[in-house]
Amino acid sequence: MEIRIEKVKKIYGNRTVLDIEELFVKEGSLLGVIGPNGAGKSTLLNIIAGIERQTEGRLYYGEKRSETIPYREITMVFQSPYLLHTTAEKNISYPLKLRGWQDDAINRRVEELTEELGLVRLRKQKAWTLSAGEMQKVALARALSFRPKLLLLDEPTANIDPATTGELERMMKKINEEEGTTIIIITHNLSQAKRLCQNTALLHKGKLVEAGPASVLLKEPQNPLTKAFINGELLI
């Protein structure tokens, strides 16, 4: 699903936390959003997901440029995922039940995802007994269960070990390449952005500083702010 953002502003009181003139996310692309803390990255994702409303400007979803938020086709995974107070597999199947899937189709899909993410032995385990990495895997499996057209990830690997990070990254790449799911990921990890993303966008003080192919932007940034960020010199 393509996303087009035009003159979007988010203002809290008299503080503008997001002010993006224009941003286009191509269908099937994998965009990494980088920037220091407080740059407005999470606000941007929340607005795209429809959790928050922009104060000004427009967002268009899909080729038909609809302004209606297609809640049933978008999903988001947070840095600290909220898992339902039940088993891992019931968490994964919840969005499918919402969509009226039949039980056997739900079982097949849960089986498929738990196998791919190495969650088979944890299927019946209560969510609150899982480790941070396992929780994040369940949250990702739940988000992917209904094959969303747009997947938003807010620092999904910030609290987890390198091995689990690798598994999650492989999964993200796979669904992006094989299923054509558009992905927008916020990350503070520049190596991850290089490994994973086709395009990268740098936000600073709510504004879009620079956007372009990750291979170019992260190696030969044009903007001094991007250079400073990559060199670890850009603060809030």
Place this chain on the structure above:
Amino acid sequence: MQEIARGLQEAIRMLLSFDLEIYEIVGLSLRISLSSVIISTCIGVPIGVLLGLYNFPGKRALIRVIYTLMSLPPVIAGLVVFLFIMRKGPLGFMGLSFTPTAMVIAQICLVTPIITGLTYNIVKEKADRVRRLALTLGAGRRESVKLLIYELRVGILAAIVTGFGRAISEVGAVMLVGGNIVGKTRVMTTYIAQLQRMGNYDRAIAVGLVLLLIAFAVNAVLYNIQEKNA
């Protein structure tokens, strides 16, 4: 120590000998406490959920009032209910003075703020995260509310258990509005108070132990439900 030991013996004897008076008192205590908790749950849970979910003018003041009422002294609740239902009171025509119904009303006044306040706290703590999750998984308005209630079920049950604890152990309010009338409004707590005044410590301890046992049994059942749903 001797009196406590005698109390224990007396408690076992009373239970095993099927002392009718004790069973009547226990039965009435449970009926009154459970009725008041059920009614308070029906009132308190929806109010707590609404307070946690929505903002409106005067909400902060209302929450402070509820928090204050959570620690309302039972005798004050009893006095207010008594003034309303006494023969010359505004509801005197209903003839509720010194009846189990009056005792249920007094307990509702004590238990409802507890269930409301605790439910509000749980909703406030969790609602935003559940709402965000529901939105990002494609749940509609009705499905989001269903999910919220499902997620809050353990916390709400804990609020109800706390409310029951308050109801079953309460003495001041039920004494004022019920009057501790034998065979009519005598419950375990008022009976213990009377036995203590009469110097009948063995029997007071025995009834106290029965009260503890019942509180334990009811809480164990509720706790089991809570665990199964967790």
